[in-house]
Amino acid sequence: MGTVKPVEDQASPFDCGNWAREVMDFLSAKFTKQKRFEALTPVVALASHMLSHLLIASMTLYRLI
Secondary structure (H helix, E strand, C coil), X not given: CCCCCXXXXXXXCCCHHHHHHHHHHHHHHHCCHHHHHHHHHHHHHHHHHHHXXXXXXXXXXXXXX
16 A cells, blocks of 8 residues: 655645645545545645635735735
8 A cells, every 4th residue: 555745755846736636546545435524624624724814814914005
């Protein structure tokens, strides 16, 4: 069973799309739909939380300009 290399190990910092596809392919091949959902829920929650902070920061910055 292969493992997916971390994003930092990729040759290009802009290769995150390929890394994400590898992660999704790995999850699809090794886990049921329910297990994939359970594995990705914390990642999606964190991404949503971080995006909310970025949006608030950008709106605040926009008001200051």
